[in-house]
Amino acid sequence: MIRLAIVGAGRMGWIFANAIGELRASARVGYVVSRTLESAKAMGDYFDCRYCTELEEALPDVDAVVIAAATPAHSELAITCANAKKPFFVEKPIADTLENGRKIVEAVQKNGVQNMVGFHRRFDPPYVAAKAVNLGALEVFRSISRDANMDSSSLEFHLSSGGLIVDLGVHDMDLARWYMGEVLEVQALGGSASSSVA
Amino acid sequence: MSIGVAFIGAGRMGLTHAQTLGNIAGVKAIVVADPNLEAAKRGQNLARAERASTDIEAAIHDPAVEAVMIVTPTDTHAKLIQMAAKAGKAIWCEKPIALTLAETQATLEIVKAAGVPCQIGFQRRFDPGYIKAKQLIEDGKLGKLETFRSLGRDTYLPNPAAIAPGGGTFLDMTVHDFDLARFLIGEVLEVSAWGTVLAHEMFSDAQDCDTAVCMLRFANGVLGVVESARHSNWGYDIRTEVAGAEGKVVIEAPYKTPLQHFTGFQNQTDVYINFPDRFADAYRIQMEAFFAALNSGTTPSPSPDDALETLKICLAAKQSWQQGKPIKVQEAI
Numbered sequence: 001m002i003r004l005a006i007v008g009a010g011r012m013g014w015i016f017a018n019a020i021g022e023l024r025a026s027a028r029v030g031y032v033v034s035r036t037l038e039s040a041k042a043m044g045d046y047f048d049c050r051y052c053t054e055l056e057e058a059l060p061d062v063d064a065v066v067i068a069a070a071t072p073a074h075s076e077l078a079i080t081c082a083n084a085k086k087p088f089f090v091e092k093p094i095a096d097t098l099e100n101g102r103k104i105v106e107a108v109q110k111n112g113v114q115n116m117v118g119f120h121r122r123f124d125p126p127y128v129a130a131k132a133v134n135l136g137a138l139e140v141f142r143s144i145s146r147d148a149n150m151d152s153s154s155l156e157f158h159l160s161s162g163g164l165i166v167d168l169g170v171h172d173m174d175l176a177r178w179y180m181g182e183v184l185e186v187q188a189l190g191g192s193a194s195s196s197v198a
Numbered sequence: 199m200s201i202g203v204a205f206i207g208a209g210r211m212g213l214t215h216a217q218t219l220g221n222i223a224g225v226k227a228i229v230v231a232d233p234n235l236e237a238a239k240r241g242q243n244l245a246r247a248e249r250a251s252t253d254i255e256a257a258i259h260d261p262a263v264e265a266v267m268i269v270t271p272t273d274t275h276a277k278l279i280q281m282a283a284k285a286g287k288a289i290w291c292e293k294p295i296a297l298t299l300a301e302t303q304a305t306l307e308i309v310k311a312a313g314v315p316c317q318i319g320f321q322r323r324f325d326p327g328y329i330k331a332k333q334l335i336e337d338g339k340l341g342k343l344e345t346f347r348s349l350g351r352d353t354y355l356p357n358p359a360a361i362a363p364g365g366g367t368f369l370d371m372t373v374h375d376f377d378l379a380r381f382l383i384g385e386v387l388e389v390s391a392w393g394t395v396l397a398h399e400m401f402s403d404a405q406d407c408d409t410a411v412c413m414l415r416f417a418n419g420v421l422g423v424v425e426s427a428r429h430s431n432w433g434y435d436i437r438t439e440v441a442g443a444e445g446k447v448v449i450e451a452p453y454k455t456p457l458q459h460f461t462g463f464q465n466q467t468d469v470y471i472n473f474p475d476r477f478a479d480a481y482r483i484q485m486e487a488f489f490a491a492l493n494s495g496t497t498p499s500p501s502p503d504d505a506l507e508t509l510k511i512c513l514a515a516k517q518s519w520q521q522g523k524p525i526k527v528q529e530a531i
Contacts, residue, residue, distance in 0.1 A: 140409060
């Protein structure tokens with residue numbers, strides 16, 4: 001039975017906690033970590049587990065960590081896990097800057113710790129089935145992502161998430177690499193449908 | 199009172215249109231003309247015309263002819279449009295008018311000066327799916343428009359000798375999607391294109407690409423992606439999508455025969471083979487629209503101006519691909 005700490009008691013933290021609940025034979029949520037004590041307590045009480053505001057406090061009592069905090073917190077949390085030799089799963093995008101992303105890679109390589117990034121589409125059955133199909137020499141890749149409703153996320157989220165391409169488009173970028181191989185060059189056009197986001 | 203028609207050009211596309219003409223009410227095909235008499239006779243049969251001829255000039259000037267339909271090779275379009283306009287005839291011509299802005303502009307001016315009706319063959323505007331899409335957009339059902347996506351994949355590789363005379367992929371094939379962009383969304387400000395050769399070396403031999411992706415920036419803020427490819431082992435693949443704040447439309451014919459065959463845990467359907475079957479309705483409706491415009495005295499659409507503006511987008515895309523940078527449509531050469 002793997003005991004997991006979930007860092008981040010926002011939308012993704014709850015989604016992971018619920019998902020882990022379905023793995024009842026092999027894993028359970030042992031700890032909820034959130035900078036805001038009330039959020040940590042609310043989630044901890046709901047999933048009947050311990051909670052705290054600092055990852056270091058939870059680490060000794062868990063086997064692995066799920067990092068579902070806001071993007072700017074990813075690199076510090078991942079490096080803490082790596083240095084403590086705790087395997088971790090980190091939500092996409094790996095970090096808010098290339099530099100912070102590289103630091104995570106270095107920490108992981110230095111400590112030899114298992115890790116995974118949350119590109120879940122690679123595990124979605126239709127995507128898995130498509131990967132197995134032989135299409136001959138590949139020619140064109142098209143990927144479209146459109147989130148349902150902007151009302152459900154705040155301006156604060158938009159500002160800290162890295163923006164549309166880093167936060168949502170990253171899934172399609174990962175699929176591009178997974179299906180087609182390395183990308184040489186990118187051209188992009190962007191515009192704003194909502195005045196609040198601009 | 200029937201409209202007398204001279205039908206010029208009985209090649210592959212010509213015979214498709216000749217057959218459509220033969221089934222339109224209120225028109226009388228007077229003559230089908232083609233440099234090849236055998237081809238002209240095949241066209242005469244299909245169009246139910248009074249006669250076949252190799253004399254194109256005489257056909258255009260025949261006093262019984264009120265409208266001239268031009269389905270000849272691209273490099274003759276401008277000349278024939280100009281001749282028909284000066285002869286005071288109404289004109290229907292396959293796209294494009296010409297491969298250069300100068301020739302297209304010159305032709306436009308002659309048609310305007312002659313004051314004759316002129317319609318250019320962008321048939322997709324007349325496909326029932328696209329007609330409905332246009333209607334929904336105009337009725338505001340999609341709300342403020344946001345994105346445009348259009349992809350076209352030809353089934354069969356062309357005759358290598360026909361690639362350059364057709365103008366290459368952007369001018370011969372992507373032109374339809376660029377026309378749809380203007381028709382459904384609005385004017386295009388800038389194009390950024392990538393092209394490559396993946397299907398066959400005949401395209402690199404002709405200095406053309408066979409696979410292309412273009413990004414479009416529209417004057418009204420909409421962003422677009424257009425994709426073209428010149429071979430398809432699964433059939434004719436034509437799809438367009440317009441998304442707005444209130445909804446989206448997807449214009450697509452997922453299968454041809456209205457039948458699904460379920461067996462062995464599989465579901466089989468068939469796919470449109472090529473443009474003659476996919477756009478059979480559009481070819482008929484566009485021709486009916488032309489003659490209806492003549493009968494009602496209204497201006498036919500799409501016009502030579504539309505052809506000129508769309509050519510600018512094609513040339514901008516081609517230049518963008520060749521130069522590796524975005525090109526403003528009004529600066530295309």
